[in-house]
Amino acid sequence: MAQTARIKGVILDEFNNPIEKVTVSVGDKGTETNKNGFYSLEVPAEKEITIVFSHVSFKSATIITTLKKNEDFEFYPVLNDRVNQIGPVTVTGTSKKRVEGVTSIDPVVIRTIPGANAGIENVLKTLPGVYSNNELSTSYAVRGGNYDENLVYVNEIEVYRPFLIRSGQQEGLSFTNTNMVENVDFSAGGFQAKYGDKLSSVLDITYRNPKQFAAGIEASLMGGSATVEAVSKNQKWSNITGIRYRDNSLLVNSKETETNFRPSFADVQTLVNFNASTKWSWSFLGNISQNKYNYEPLTRQTNFGTVSEPIALVVVYDGQEKDKYLTLFGAFKSVYQYNANNKLKFIASTYHTQEQEYYDILAQYRLGEVDSNIGSETFGNVVYSRGIGSQLSHARNDLDALIFNAETKGFHEINEKTQIEWGIKYTKEDIRDRIVEWEVIDSAGFSLPAPILDYQNDQPYNPYVGPLAPYQNRRATNYTTINRISGYAQWNYKGTFGEHKYWMNLGVRGHQWQVKNANSVDGDSQFVISPRGQFAIKPNWEKDMLFRISGGMYYQPPFYRELRDYDGVVQPNVKAQKSVHLVVSNDYSFKLWTRPFKLVSEAYYKKITDVNTYTIDNVRIRYRANNDAEAYAYGFDARLNGEFVPGTESWFSFGYLKTEENQNDRGYIARPTDQRLKFGLLFQDYMPNIPNFKVYLNLVYNTGLPGGSPSYADPYDYQLRLKDYRRADVGFSYVFKDHEIQSSKKWLKPFTDFSLGLEIFNLFNNQNAITNTWVRDVYTKSQYGVPNYLTTRVFNVKLIAHL
Structure with missing residues (x-):
């Protein structure tokens, strides 16, 4: 050696x-x-x-x-x-990420682009193929998948989201602290075997390894953060620690529901690195996060319908909701590079979450016609009621989950052309879950039992003589243990074909798991194998183009939430969803106005079987847990990025998607994530005469998602869509000092950068809906889908300073 x-x-x-x-x-x-x-x-x-x-x-x-x-x-x-x-030099080359079809995002862009829930997910939502219609949530769907089908890694360590989250209002902080990020890579499909067992996407994040002392703070009307970096004198030890606090009151109090509401979220993260020698290094990543969600709704009025026939839902609330989410996460990682061509990695992590969801909320409502006569004294009020009633919702849900991972990886460079990678991982998931949810609904003073009970109820024409029963009632206690063993092996090769360069990647994953439940029969041991491949070629043309084709067979063995059926009971023999991917893409780098640009376009197709169908209520997914459907998704994505303004990166993106499912051979209907068209814009600019003044624009347009269906209804009878999602967030920043703009002012001397900004969320004050609330008209026996609107226009002030 x-x-x-x-x-x-x-x-x-x-x-x-x-x-x-x-x-x-x-x-x-x-x-x-x-x-x-x-x-x-x-x-x-x-x-x-x-x-x-x-x-x-x-x-x-x-x-x-x-x-x-x-x-x-x-x-x-x-x-x-x-x-x-010296004039600028641009080298497009054929980097590894370009060959693999991975999108890299500059951490500076992530930290500066405005958004109601700023961070990595905020920028991802501007990329083609990534869909979201909830600015309060860090959840996103990719190419027809749902929120549970995306892999997220930080320093090669898989991270998880809370289990019981029902609403974007409850989410708070993303796991990733953007002030600690050094590199962000994202793949929307056709990814390699070394990544895990999900169907849709991979987000691969690397935290910064400090090289000298640094500190920074960010403060706004919605909270703040502080980050400190330190390095030992001999450069062997380094640490970066971040503290964050967020208060969403500014956003949620702009919604149509008047509340006494102050949700707060806080976390502490630290990364400690130790370089024992030139061959061996160690690191520890730790996180403590606590979310508190105290919600007391007061009143709500939602106007909908048409101009000629306006309708309103007026609700008066009583009661409150108190939720808590405490998360502890720790991971050790060791890298041993015993020579220049061979490397081993050892990773062990533990994730522990304690979650509670408690609420008792009484909603008394009127559904009626609105007085649209401008000269009337009752203009805008409900003057004729079509339906009156009340809804009492109750929950006492508790969940305690402990997830342990141990993993070994190897990387071997055989020669300049050939590389081999492999890995094996053991995972144990231990979940203790109690679900107590019920909902009582009455309309015009008459209680409505659940339709599935098949009781005859034609009140008020005939008296109801059946037993009293809640409209919805879920009670379950699950003590579930899941043991998993997974592994992969892949071969990378680069070569030449005449004067053309090409790259190949062939790999395979295997995954074995078994579900054990203390309250029922254990599940069967299941095993799946997933072959995957990529091929890229760069012709020896004058134009800098690269062509890729990738795909394979992708499996998603069920995680805990996918095992729970509509009643909250774990079904231990749920199968892994299976998807065949095919992605064809073109990567074209060129110069425009003497500045670098890149156009990436991709066409994709997915054939999915053993589909675990689901419904989405805000951001909570309820699975049927019976693998009773098949589905498909296909579409086209394009993204043009470059220096539209010299020295800044901006991009335009476009996506077309169609995804449908067929349940029990009844025919194809739209899946809950069938969001047909998507346009995204991320734009940075500055004033040439005032380079200190910078502008950032984040714009997203999505066509409407399917609006769901009432409880117990047949989704084949409800194929209505929500209105299109339109949102623009803009930020104005005055930079007093940064790495490009220097200042002679003494008070700025300690700072490496210092800026003050104004952000306007939902610039055009668009009304965007996340879901429908279904309300019964007692006279016509029909149900109305009343949209639940998201945030209105909000102003925020932001300070950023780094030493």
Whole structure:
């Protein structure tokens, strides 16, 4: 094995400012400094080497030295003699991510783009193929899948969402702390075997490994965050810690329901790294998160219908809801690179969540016609009631889940053309769950029992003599344990065909699991195998184009929520949903106005069997847990990104999707995520005469989703759609100082960047609906879908400062 050492340090200019993108090279090996000027390079030991430091704007520096085996040598060169002018250089190349069809998102974009729930998910929703119609939620659907079909990794460690969340209002903070992020990669389908067993997408996030001390704060009317980075003197230890607090009152109090409502969310995350030697490194990622959701609705009036026949739902509430979500997460990761071509990784993580959902809410409602006569004294009020009634909802739901993972991965570079990757993982899920939910509905003073009880009820014409029963009643206690073993192996190869370059990836995943339930018979042991492949070719053309085809067989073994049926009872033998993917894409890099641009277009098709059908109520998914359907999804996505304004990245995206399902051979109907058209825009600009003043625009347009159906109704009878989702968030920021804009003011001297901004959420004050509330008309016996509207226009002030 090779004798190696490591050289590292920080490169400064003559004014002691760190220099980014300095090339540090030894022979044919090299690296670049990051934005803090830090570099680290593994070099040969026990022989004389020449180290060259070069940058397009500075004179090169060279040192000659000899290092001992495993020695960490620190060197801090100072580069000077600035060159007057060097034109911009763009290298499109064929990076690994481009070949794999992975979208990379700049963390700076994530932190600056405005949104009601700012963060990584906020930016994802502007990408083609990613759909969401709820700005309060971090949930998203990809190419016809649902919210439970997306993989999320942080530093190669899988992270999870809470189980009992019913509404976007309850979600609060995403797991990912954007102020700690270094790299974000996203794949919307056709991903490699090394990623896990989900049907739709992969979000792969890497946290920053600090190189020097830094600190930052963000504060707004909706909360704030603080981040601290530290490094030991010998560069072996580093730590980044972030604290966040969020209060959604500003957003939720803008909704049509008047409430006494102050939801609060807080978390602490830390990443500790230890470089034991040039070969071995360790890290720990920890998170503590607590969400409190105290909700006391007062009144609501929703106007809907048509201009000629306006209708309103007026509701007066009594009662409250108190929910809590406490999450503890810890993960250890060790990387052993025993030579330049071979690497092993060991990962162990534990996720523990305690969740409670308690509410007793009485809603007394009137459904009636609205006085539309402008000159009338009762203009805008309900003057004729079509239906009156009340609804009493009760829940005492508790869940305690403990998930443990242990994983080993290997990476081996056989030669310059061939690589092999493999991994094996053990997972144990232990869930204790109690569900007590019931709902009593009366209309015009007469109680409505559940239709499935098949009691004859034609009140008020004849007296009802059947037993009293709630309209909905779910009671279940589940003690469920799931043991899983999964693994993968894949082969990567790059070669040439004449003057054309090509890349291949072939892999296979296996997954075995068994569900055990203390209150029922254990499930059968099940096993699935998932072959996957990718092929990319870059023709030797004048135009910089790359073509890809990828796909395979994808399985999603059921997670706990997919095992629970409509009554909350675990069905231990639910099968894995199976999907055959085919993705064909083109990647075209070019220059426009002498600036770099890229157009990526993809066509895809999915054939899904053993479908576990579901309904969506806000963001809560209820599965039928019987694998009684088949489905398909196909569509086309396109994204054009580049420097529409010099020095800033913006993009336009478009998506077309159609997805339908066939339950028990009754015919195809739209799936709950059948969102046909999508347009997204993320745009950054600044004033040429005032470069300190910057503007950010986040715009999303989605055609309407299916509006669902009333409880116990046949979804084949309800194929109505919600109105189109239209939302624009804009941010204005004045930058006092950053890495491009410097300031001579003394009070700004300690800061690396400092900015103050104004954000306007829902700029055009569009009324967007998330779901329908179904209300019965006692006279016509029909049911009306009353839209539940989301947030209106909201203003926010934001401060960002970093040391």
